[in-house]
Amino acid sequence: MRKTLIAGNWKMNKTAAEAHEFIAALKEGFPKTEAETLIAPPAIYIEKLIEEVEGTNIQIGAQNVHFEDEGAFTGEISPLALEALGVPYVIIGHSERRELFGETDEDVRKKAASIFSHNMTPIICCGETLETREAGQEKEWVSGQIRAALEGLTADQIAQAVIAYEPIWAIGTGKTASAEDAQDMSAHIRDLLFEIAGKEAADQTRILYGGSVKPGNIAELLDKEDVDGALVGGASLDVTSYIALLNGGK
Numbered sequence: 001m002r003k004t005l006i007a008g009n010w011k012m013n014k015t016a017a018e019a020h021e022f023i024a025a026l027k028e029g030f031p032k033t034e035a036e037t038l039i040a041p042p043a044i045y046i047e048k049l050i051e052e053v054e055g056t057n058i059q060i061g062a063q064n065v066h067f068e069d070e071g072a073f074t075g076e077i078s079p080l081a082l083e084a085l086g087v088p089y090v091i092i093g094h095s096e097r098r099e100l101f102g103e104t105d106e107d108v109r110k111k112a113a114s115i116f117s118h119n120m121t122p123i124i125c126c127g128e129t130l131e132t133r134e135a136g137q138e139k140e141w142v143s144g145q146i147r148a149a150l151e152g153l154t155a156d157q158i159a160q161a162v163i164a165y166e167p168i169w170a171i172g173t174g175k176t177a178s179a180e181d182a183q184d185m186s187a188h189i190r191d192l193l194f195e196i197a198g199k200e201a202a203d204q205t206r207i208l209y210g211g212s213v214k215p216g217n218i219a220e221l222l223d224k225e226d227v228d229g230a231l232v233g234g235a236s237l238d239v240t241s242y243i244a245l246l247n248g249g250k
């Protein structure tokens with residue numbers, strides 16, 4: 001049984017005071033939910049927010065990491081430092097990192113390996129542009145990204161990894177892939193995982209959908225057999241909306 005993961009990616013939003021206010025309100029209104037809860041704030045708030053969620057079911061993750069432990073990498077975040085803070089999950093390969101900051105498939109592969117070597121779990125993002133989808137090549141594209149990211153990982157690591165399918169044309173645009181499209185790609189990804197790592201691993205790997213997920217559409221997405229959660233941007237910034245997401249849209 002795969003546990004639902006509702007991951008909020010705050011991207012480059014919120015001041016320290018706003019982040020604190022959100023966490024206080026989330027603790028206060030935390031719903032009865034079976035879902036695993038994760039917020040990935042800007043890196044500068046991680047340490048403080050981890051302290052603030054101690055003793056709750058709220059987890060604090062990271063939006064990015066470098067693959068090297070330390071060195072002359074101005075502005076980067078060390079996996080060693082994230083591990084020491086007790087970060088459980090790190091998002092890698094987000095389309096914004098790929099498009100705006102030049103993150104390559106090879107970087108994603110190195111980051112995934114480094115995250116595992118530091119006892120954390122990668123949330124590996126993949127997804128196609130509208131152009132690729134219109135050309136009917138979205139499955140080949142996503143397969144290529146996933147094969148590259150998982151190269152060299154063991155079947156156990158693949159079982160533990162989280163894949164987030166985020167069609168780029170649905171991110172922040174208000175256009176959600178239909179629940180059927182999300183299921184279709186998630187089933188394709190699971191078939192690929194089966195081919196790469198075998199049935200046992202493929203059955204365990206969680207596959208999230210991301211791209212304009214909101215309280216109004218999360219229930220039908222989570223209803224799909226191979227959709228195991230959501231990676232949410234905009235709708236995770238408002239605490240009432242995030243709580244509704246944890247409640248399956250209610």
Ligand SMILES: O=C[C@H](O)COP(=O)(O)O
Pocket residue numbers: 009094166170171172173174210211212213231232233234235
């Ligand atoms: O990481 C989250 C995704 O980029 C989705 O963002 P969004 O929910 O604002 O469309």
